[in-house]
Amino acid sequence: MILNRRQILLLLPAAAVAWDFVLADNPEGSPNYKMSDHWWGMLVDITKCIGCGSCVRACAMENDVPEGYFRTWIERYHVSDWHIENPQVDSPKGGMDGFPPGKTENGKNFFVPKMCNQCVDSPCSQVCPVGATFHTPDGVVLVDYDYCLGCRYCIQACPYGCRFFHPKKHTADKCTLCYHRITKGLTTACCEACPTGARQLADLKNPNDPIHAFLKTHTVQVLKPHLATGSKLFYNSLDGSVR
């Protein structure tokens, strides 16, 4: 079909809009990745976590996390008998170097890895005054370091304590679910480093992802469900004492 000049002039802007629409789903850094195919979450299995701290170290190395600040960390709980409202919790250096020996008297002890819950209805993005923290179409909550004012409202609004103020960038910062890795088909640094499979990246939109079967057959919780944040960080066997 040979187009005359007039037809080309009419078609070009339409084509530009269409091309923009096509491109819109692919952040250009990852050509084979389509955002609308994914909805990211994470599964943490408390029964498998050994508190080795590999995840904390791996995250720090992968993401240049400044010392003293944590995109992920591990808490150790000691729950004495029936006192589930008063657990004893510690997290020496976020669990980065493992944990010293703990109490042995009557009670139960376990590790709880924590990180950004990648909430669907995140209070952090709700309060950001400029749209510097936001949801990607594939369900990851990110911070735009070139746009953030550093007002720290998001850090106040996060119920899970997973955000911090980056001392060099002077912006808010937090776990990015290793967005630069998952958009290339890799798993997150913390999941890669975890020796026991306690942490598993989950693609909730993928019908073949093992999380769907897991959710059907295990007792799974999220943190602070009463705040209705839409957390996508699912815990297997999370004890009632966990804050």
Added chain:
Amino acid sequence: MEGFMYPNEVELQWSILIVLYPFLTGLVAGAFILASLERVFRVEEVKPTYRLALLTALAFLIVAPLPLQLHLGHPERSLEMYLTPHRSSAMAMFGFVYLWYLMVVLVVEIWLDYRRDIVRLAESSRGVKGLFYRILALGSYNVSPAALRIDDRVGWIITLIGIPSAFLLHGYVGFIFGSVKANPWWSTPLMPVVFLFSAMVSGIALVLLVYMLTCAMRHVAIDMRCLDTIAKYLFYTFVIDFALEMLDLIHRIYEADESFRSLDFMVHTRLFYSQILIQIFLGTLAPLALLSLTQLITFSVAARRRIYAISAALTLVGIFAMRWNVVIGGQLFSKSFLGYTSYKVEFITREGLLSAVALMILPFAILYVLIKILPPWQEKHPVVAEAQGDD
């Protein structure tokens, strides 16, 4: 650090500057409400403070964004709040409330009220000063009775709109805290209301003190009828404010939800001086007692002046302490309810004590300049002589 805190919580995010900010905006709202008492509710007695209250509000509103700018990680990006405001964010929407209040309410109202004086000064001054006033007059010199009547009418409407705007201005600041569900010390529907009433209390106290101070500096007698009325409104507003804070407290103690034990411990330890001693005893109960005495017993003029001044000063300290207890207190406990941290105010840094003190003094300097440019007083006084003398 005591107990357990999430690792990222140990360091406080909002410093003394963020305590200062609601304090300053509160003074603005309170001063304006006092001014509106005369204009809208026709409380004639407080007319001597009308213009002074407006200028005070303006001086403090100009300074109000400065603590925020000093606090931001990237203050050079702060315009983004106006360019791409995120509509769900109270902070973003507040930027527009602030702008509305500054430009439409305060500046226009002051302009309308002062127009006759501006035109007079434009016509009688020479050189740079004359140019300044001519610009301020927007090149329009009509001060005929008809024009002035229209000014008065429009000014009345602006003041009327200004009252809910002032409520919005400081209520919004309360909402910025009150809407954070992650923080049980902040999250309550009462927060905007408590902030608003404490703002009114602090603003009225401020104008009372500024009025007394300017009278002393001008060697002019204080209009006691005016002062008594201001003190009366201070008392009434304070009673409401106190009732609201008591309601919040009693409600918390009674319901004793999961955060209560942690918050209770925090108040009795970390916040003992700032909340129990300074905010409650020194800053609320003492001025309330003093002011209620003046309502029940007749004191001499000199005694009343002293009582009012002491009460107003204590009130201001108390309201500042209240802001401190809300902002800093809300960050001293862990959201796990298992631990506490502490806040060390630095001295020289960008967000330190020195900056805070400077920012508290600055509005008074600006007020001084505003009084020189737009004298609130009608009668002849040294300022007029100076204006003619030092061109």
Added chain:
Amino acid sequence: MGEFKDIAHLIRLAGVFLIGLILFLVFRSVTIPKSFGRYGPFRGAALVELSSRPLAFAGHEACENCHPDVAELKAKGVHKSINCESCHGPLAKHADDPGNIKPVLPDVAQLCIRCHSENIAKPAGFPQVNVKEHFAGQACNTCHKPHSPGFDAGGKK
């Protein structure tokens, strides 16, 4: 409202505000980042920036491509589900340039202890030892091969 001359100053005031508003809108259209709003209420270009960070960890598939022998050995033992970089650290640079960038072997003693020293909070079935009592002073790989650490029932590897 009265004669025009009596409200002229108000008209001028309104004019000042209108000019201010127009200037603001012009300024806004010039300074807003072009990609803002493309995917949502945020700067779309940020997605590109955030997904283009360099990798520190290569991922176990990259290791297994070049070291299938070790992968096979590991797959037979109890460490089969541990990824290579969990112990060997981030090796994306090595994977990109294996000839020039050599990985530094981890200190075995430190490494093994972090997972296997006994701790009350570790899951009950997890192999833990009291490090002092369990052959103190000797490196763990004196007896255990990290890629395949188990012993059979006869005490043989």
